[in-house]
Amino acid sequence: MRQVNFVLIFSFSLAMVMFTLENTEATTVRFLPGVSTTLPLAVLILLVGGIGATAAWVFAVWSGVVRKVGGGQQVEAQQVRIEELQQDVERYRAAIDAQLGLLPAAGQTSGLAEPN
Secondary structure (H helix, E strand, O other): OHHHHHHHHHHHHHHHHHHHHHOOOEEEEEEEOOEEEEEEHHHHHHHHHHHHHHHHHHHHHHHHHHHHHHHHHHHHHHHHHHHHHHHHHHHHHHHHHHHHHHOOOOOOOOOOOOOO
8 A cells, every 4th residue: 555655646746746847937816906926837736736735634624523522422422321221221120020029939839729
């Protein structure tokens, strides 16, 4: 996998160098009325690409933070549900034990004569 990453990064870097060498014409960029600058086309595209990559990274980090915060609330809700279910199990056990106490013991006779 490291070799594939190296080939991809090397190819991308080589393409960026070739693009920069071929696009050296000056381009005027107007930010606001009256605010402008002149940059080579390659620098402008690299700058805009860098800003886009940074924005994508910030969005990915923000999404991860939101997902972790939301995941924490789900864990708390699951813990509450687990405790409720454990209480239900204890109640059912107590009810079953109470009902088993009402049954006659297996070895005892009920006072009726058994036929021979």
